[in-house]
Each structure stands twice: as structure tokens, then as C-alpha cells.
Amino acid sequence: MKNRIQLLICGGTGCTSALSKEIRDRFVRELEEKEIHDCQVTLVGCFGFCGEGPIVKVQPDNVFYVKVKPEDTEEIIESHILKGKIVERLLYTDPRNGNRIRNQHDMAFYEKQHRIALRRCGLIDPENIREYIAYDGYEALARVLTEMTPDDVIAEMKESGLRGRGGGGFPTGLKWEFAKRSQGDQKYVICNADEGDPGAFMDRSILEGDPHAVIEAMAICGYTIGADTGIVYIRAEYPLAIHRLEIAIAQAREFGVLGHNIFGTDFSFDIRIKLGAGAFVCGEETALIHSVEGARGEPTRKPPFPAEAGYNGKPTIVNNVETLANVGQILLRGSDWFTTMGTEKSKGTKVFALAGKINNVGLVEVPMGTTLREMIYDIGGGIPDGKRFKAVQIGGPSGGVITEKDLSTPIDYESLKASGSMMGSGGMIVMDEDNDMVEIAKFYLEFTQDESCGKCSPCRIGTKRVHEMLEELTELKGNEETLEKLDLLCRNIKQTALCGLGQTAPNPVLSTMQYFGDEYKHYAQRLIKKAYSINPERCIGCTKCARSCPVNCISGELRKPHSIDEDKCIACGTCFTACPVHAVVKP
Amino acid sequence: MLQSKDELRALKETMRDDILLRVWGEHLDDLIDVQVSMREPGGADRIHAFLDAMQGSMLDRVRVSGVDSLETQQENAVKIVEPDGRSSLYVNLDEEKIARIVQEHLGDLQVIPEYLDR
Numbered sequence: 001m002k003n004r005i006q007l008l009i010c011g012g013t014g015c016t017s018a019l020s021k022e023i024r025d026r027f028v029r030e031l032e033e034k035e036i037h038d039c040q041v042t043l044v045g046c047f048g049f050c051g052e053g054p055i056v057k058v059q060p061d062n063v064f065y066v067k068v069k070p071e072d073t074e075e076i077i078e079s080h081i082l083k084g085k086i087v088e089r090l091l092y093t094d095p096r097n098g099n100r101i102r103n104q105h106d107m108a109f110y111e112k113q114h115r116i117a118l119r120r121c122g123l124i125d126p127e128n129i130r131e132y133i134a135y136d137g138y139e140a141l142a143r144v145l146t147e148m149t150p151d152d153v154i155a156e157m158k159e160s161g162l163r164g165r166g167g168g169g170f171p172t173g174l175k176w177e178f179a180k181r182s183q184g185d186q187k188y189v190i191c192n193a194d195e196g197d198p199g200a201f202m203d204r205s206i207l208e209g210d211p212h213a214v215i216e217a218m219a220i221c222g223y224t225i226g227a228d229t230g231i232v233y234i235r236a237e238y239p240l241a242i243h244r245l246e247i248a249i250a251q252a253r254e255f256g257v258l259g260h261n262i263f264g265t266d267f268s269f270d271i272r273i274k275l276g277a278g279a280f281v282c283g284e285e286t287a288l289i290h291s292v293e294g295a296r297g298e299p300t301r302k303p304p305f306p307a308e309a310g311y312n313g314k315p316t317i318v319n320n321v322e323t324l325a326n327v328g329q330i331l332l333r334g335s336d337w338f339t340t341m342g343t344e345k346s347k348g349t350k351v352f353a354l355a356g357k358i359n360n361v362g363l364v365e366v367p368m369g370t371t372l373r374e375m376i377y378d379i380g381g382g383i384p385d386g387k388r389f390k391a392v393q394i395g396g397p398s399g400g401v402i403t404e405k406d407l408s409t410p411i412d413y414e415s416l417k418a419s420g421s422m423m424g425s426g427g428m429i430v431m432d433e434d435n436d437m438v439e440i441a442k443f444y445l446e447f448t449q450d451e452s453c454g455k456c457s458p459c460r461i462g463t464k465r466v467h468e469m470l471e472e473l474t475e476l477k478g479n480e481e482t483l484e485k486l487d488l489l490c491r492n493i494k495q496t497a498l499c500g501l502g503q504t505a506p507n508p509v510l511s512t513m514q515y516f517g518d519e520y521k522h523y524a525q526r527l528i529k530k531a532y533s534i535n536p537e538r539c540i541g542c543t544k545c546a547r548s549c550p551v552n553c554i555s556g557e558l559r560k561p562h563s564i565d566e567d568k569c570i571a572c573g574t575c576f577t578a579c580p581v582h583a584v585v586k587p
Numbered sequence: 588m589l590q591s592k593d594e595l596r597a598l599k600e601t602m603r604d605d606i607l608l609r610v611w612g613e614h615l616d617d618l619i620d621v622q623v624s625m626r627e628p629g630g631a632d633r634i635h636a637f638l639d640a641m642q643g644s645m646l647d648r649v650r651v652s653g654v655d656s657l658e659t660q661q662e663n664a665v666k667i668v669e670p671d672g673r674s675s676l677y678v679n680l681d682e683e684k685i686a687r688i689v690q691e692h693l694g695d696l697q698v699i700p701e702y703l704d705r
Contacts, residue, residue: 002604003604003605003608004608005608006605006608006609008609040605059608059609059610060608060609123606123609123610124606130598130601130602131602131605131606133595133598133599133602134598134599134601134602134603134605134606135606136599138589138595139595139596139599142592142595143592146592254588255588255589256588256589256590257589263589263590263591263592263595264590264591332642333642
């Protein structure tokens with residue numbers, strides 16, 4: 001029987017943790033019990049609107065249900081599937097006007113998005129190669145192997161202007177050309193899936209939602225540079241992505257798109273997975289290669305670049321997941337099509353993980369050139385609770401903050417760099433007026449210091465000292481001299497550290513010092529009161545603050561105003577977050 | 588085990604209805620429907636000819652499907668239905684004519700009178 005209805009259920013990590021598999025199982029069971037046989041239920045990749053998950057989409061009706069619970073399945077079947085009546089209460093509510101929206105493309109979150117790397121996420125079952133093939137899958141590989149020479153592929157990739165999406169922004173076609181020209185009896189293609197920025201989950205979502213797109217692109221790259229072996233380096237903290245990748249590789253072998261004589265040609269290629277232990281530095285390509293070799297994940301100086309001497313000393317291409325996810329589409333639709341999107345020097349789209357103090361949290365893919373204002377206010381829906389936007393951190397711990405005055409900056413490699421930040425891999429953390437920028441810088445430095453591999457002293461010792469200085473400041477033990485030393489040390493680390501991690505580690509400090517120097521000065525001049533306090537006129541005596549305080553410095557009777565012992569308060573902010581009536585006042 | 592590009596496309600065709608059903612919803616209101624007559628042999632080849640000709644042309648809003656027959660006695664017929672319901676019935680098509688239809692009718696929305704069923 002032909003299917004009449006498609007029920008697409010988000011199977012990304014976020015929705016899976018919110019019981020989307022149980023929702024799928026209940027749909028299957030209840031449809032069976034009601035003897036409805038023309039409705040296909042499919043667990044698909046991430047739809048991107050993670051803050052509204054679990055998501056269930058009904059096609060071809062184009063109805064997008066949000067925050068669905070397992071117990072909602074019966075109503076969806078009875079009302080929508082059987083009677084054609086939409087379940088209004090499960091539709092997304094537009095926070096701007098309170099209207100219910102049924103079609104995802106009418107939602108501000110999706111209106112300005114353009115999906116290339118994420119095009120099959122939310123559409124196909126990532127565990128079924130047939131669905132990938134049905135949606136143009138392996139078509140590009142077939143065309144490349146039967147109609148194009150390696151030089152044709154390189155020319156097309158160079159024409160497309162695709163640049164590395166992992167942060168560096170190096171032209172992909174040029175990188176492939178270097179590797180093709182490098183002499184070597186054996187060459188390798190490595191997919192860098194060691195996504196480690198706090199808050200970033202772009203690559204994980206692509207691998208969970210469309211693993212074959214990465215496999216196909218690796219095979220195309222292998223053909224182009226003359227490699228027969230691919231390796232996916234992925235962190236072990238991504239179990240669902242690993243699981244789906246394993247299934248995809250096995251199915252690709254079974255269907256003959258990996259293995260010997262692919263599509264009846266002389267080209268052979270296979271892929272294996274190497275699990276990483278989650279070290280941030282292994283996102284740097286030379287450190288990653290050492291880790292794949294079984295050595296310590298430490299970077300080495302370049303040149304030689306991996307394209308000349310990489311894994312086992314052989315020419316190696318290291319491309320990140322999102323970069324690879326673009327390759328098939330470029331070769332299928334042509335570089336002319338790809339270059340219609342983006343800016344002069346940054347073509348195509350970029351995926352971002354939008355998080356922090358923002359109404360619409362999720363995964364977003366926009367054409368290069370989209371402004372940060374559009375990203376934060378249109379797609380992101382602005383700042384919650386009517387608070388003021390303060391800054392956005394782009395590029396994770398290696399990036400910097402961008403403030404209100406630069407919100408018209410278009411998202412592209414050059415513009416973000418000129419604004420004192422960087423594209424990075426795509427983490428975008430939004431901060432509001434309540435965020436303390438010195439604390440933010442301290443958070444990122446704690447991360448990079450912890451993740452420093454220790455090979456070079458500017459990074460190993462320098463980031464530790466920077467972190468100590470930031471602690472000094474926030475504990476009101478610093479002074480103006482601390483600020484001068486902090487600035488000098490950060491600049492020294494930038495110039496002398498061995499690899500990208502160390503060279504960019506001071507960026508969060510330097511950029512917050514540049515834009516929020518007053519906050520640093522307040523700490524240095526000890527003007528910032530250390531303890532939180534409670535406004536007795538607002539406090540309702542609910543005791544939530546007292547119960548959440550880790551040092552028991554809040555006292556008060558039930559339903560009567562509470563108070564904070566300023567001498568004991570460690571200014572952790574837990575009470576501020578816990579208070580339901582905003583009675584806690586920041587220092 | 589897929590041995591060739593043709594086998595890949597044949598497999599793709601078996602899954603096409605379900606995938607289109609998922610994608611249709613996105614474009615239901617503005618879809619151009621290309622109906623290929625499957626009455627005489629070679630219908631699948633004509634569908635492929637359309638798909639091949641459309642590749643790389645950004646014709647996202649075109650759906651190509653096979654139908655049992657079209658209202659004509661002529662052979663190798665294809666009916667193109669516009670989003671507003673207007674239709675054009677082309678007959679006696681070959682690969683060359685199909686390529687032109689893709690370029691001029693689907694691409695530039697210009698009907699080609701000389702190929703129409705009279």
C-alpha cells in the first residue's frame with residue numbers, strides 16, 4: 001500500500017533525550033492497533049529547533065508539532081491522521097504575537113535559513129541508506145567517478161569557493177589540489193569530527209542526521225587526491241553520531257559505494273572510525289593526526305602541512321564534517337549554484353549552534369553575509385524576558401565577543417575577524433545585561449587552560465597565569481597593575497604559542513577587555529560588591545534561594561523576606577537563578 | 588550491491604514516492620507537475636531524461652512522475668501542469684525535445700507551441 005502520510009519524528013540527541021524514540025514507538029504501536037497502514041513513521045535527523053523539541057512533522061500537510069510528549073500520540077492519530085483536524089495546542093506559538101503557526105517555514109526561526117549542509121536532516125532516516133539514495137544520495141559520487149577527472153573535481157571545488165568550516169577557512173579545493181600534487185604511495189582522507197567548542201553541536205547533528213553525506217564526500221575526496229583510505233576521527237562523547245556512522249559505513253559497504261571497484265570503476269575506498277578521548281586540542285589537525293596514530297594529541301609546527309606529510313607521514317586531507325557535507329551538493333548542482341549564496345570571499349552557507357540568552361535555541365544554517373542582528377533578533381527571536389542584549393561570543397573559546405554596535409556585521413570570515421572575533425566552527429553564545437563579562441572570560445580561560453596539551457609553555461603556563469589573574473580580579477584581590485599584566489601576557493601568548501589553541505586562547509579576555517574595559521576596572525578598583533542581596537519588597541519567602549545556596553548563607557522564615565549573609569556569600573549566582581520573582585540583586 | 592549509476596537511479600526511483608511525499612508539503616502550493624505517460628514502453632526512460640536534463644538547473648519546484656495514460660492518442664506524451672492549474676500536453680517527445688522543454692518551459696516558463704498536441 002502506498003503511504004498517504006509521513007510522520008517525521010526528530011531523532012537528534014536533544015529530542016532523543018526528551019523521549020522521541022518512545023514517541024516513535026507509540027505511534028507505530030497505535031497505528032498498528034488502529035489498522036492504519038498508509039502512514040509511515042520515521043525517526044529523522046535534527047530539525048534544528050532544539051528549544052521546541054521533541055518535534056513531530058506531519059507531511060504532506062506541512063504541520064510542525066512542538067514539545068510533543070509520548071502521551072500526545074493518540075490525539076495526533078485520532079484528530080489529525082483520522083479526521084484531518086490539526087491539534088492546535090501542539091503548534092508553535094509565535095512569541096511576537098501569540099499566533100499559532102503550523103508550517104515551519106512561516107516561523108521566524110526558519111524564514112531566513114537556507115539549508116545545504118543540513119538539507120537532509122529532518123527529512124530522511126539516517127539509518128537507512130535507501131532514503132539517502134532516494135534524496136540524491138551517492139549521485140555526486142557516481143557522477144564524479146564516471147564523468148569527471150580528479151582535476152575536474154578540483155577545478156569545480158575551487159570555483160565554488162568553499163572554505164573550511166572548522167574555523168580556519170582555508171579553501172577546500174586548494175587543499176585537495178595540494179594533496180593531489182603531493183607524492184606518496186599512500187594517501188589518506190580524515191574527517192575531523194572532534195567538535196569541542198562549548199555549546200557547539202553542528203557537526204554532531206550532521207553526523208546524526210545525514211552520515212552518508214560525509215561518507216560520500218570522503219570518497220569523492222579520496223578519488224580526487226588518490227587515496228583509498230578514509231578515517232573519521234570522532235569524539236567518544238558522541239555515542240548517537242558514532243552509532244549512526246557505524247550503521248552508515250556498514251550499509252555503504254553492503255551497497256558497494258564503499259569498498260572495491262565502486263560503481264564498476266577502478267576506484268576503491270573504505271572508511272574506518274577512530275574514537276577520540278574528547279581533548280579540545282585534537283581539533284587542531286596536526287594534533288588530531290598524532291592522536292589517530294596512537295600518539296599523544298599534541299600539535300606540531302607547520303610546514304610541513306598534512307596535505308604534504310600527515311598521517312604516517314603520508315599526504316593527508318583533514319576536512320571538517322560541515323565542509324564535507326557541502327561537497328556532494330556542489331558537485332551535483334555546480335559551483336555556479338553554490339556561488340550565488342554568500343559574500344565575495346565567503347561562499348555558501350554556515351551552520352551555527354545558537355545558544356545562551358536567546359529565545360530560539362537551536363541549530364541554524366544561514367547564507368554567508370547574513371547579519372548578526374538578523375541572526376539574533378529575527379532567527380533567534382531576541383533576548384528573553386525583555387532584557388537587553390549585551391554581547392555574542394562567536395568562535396567558542398578561540399573567538400571573541402561582538403557587541404551591539406557591531407551587530408550589523410555580516411557573517412563571513414573576514415568581517416568577523418575585523419570585528420575582533422572569528423568564524424570558528426559555529427558556536428554562538430548570546431549574553432544579556434545580567435552577564436558579567438569578566439566571569440565569562442574566566443569561564444573560557446578555565447576551559448582552554450584545562451584543555452591545553454602542555455607541549456608549549458606559553459599555552460601551558462600562560463593560560464594558567466591568565467586564569468589566576470582573572471580569579472584575582474573577581475575575588476577583588478587585583479588592581480590596575482593586574483590589568484596591565486593581564487593584557488601584556490595575553491598578547492605574548494598570542495604571539496608565541498605553538499598552535500591555534502594557544503594562539504587564540506587569550507581572545508575572550510582581550511575582546512572583553514576591549515569592549516567591557518569598565519567591568520575589568522571596577523574589579524581592579526574593587527568597586528564591585530562581592531555579595532548578592534535580596535530586595536525585601538519583592539521577596540515572597542518561597543525559600544528557593546536558601547535551598548539552592550551551596551554555602552547556606554541565606555536565612556529567613558517561610559513566606560517572609562529572606563536575607564543574605566554578605567560575609568559568607570561567594571557570589572556564585574545560584575540564588576539569582578533560583579529566585580522566581582527576581583528579588584535577588586546582583587553585586 | 589550497486590554496480591553502476593543506472594542501478595543507483597533505479598533504486599532511487601523505488602523510494603521516490605515516499606521522499607516526495609515528505610518534500611511535497613514544502614511546495615504543494617507552487618509545484619509544477621510533470622506527468623509522463625507510461626502507456627507505451629520507454630516511460631521510465633523519459634522520466635530519467637527529464638531528471639537528467641533538470642540536474643544542476645535548480646528546478647526545485649518541479650515534480651516528475653509517471654501516470655497510466657494521458658488524454659491523447661499520440662505517443663511519448665508528457666503533460667505539464669502549472670501551479671495555477673493550466674496545463675500543456677506535449678507529444679512525440681525525444682531526448683532533445685525534453686531537454687528543450689526543461690530549459691524553456693520549466694526554466695523560463697515559456698510554452699513551446701510546436702511540440703503541443705494539436
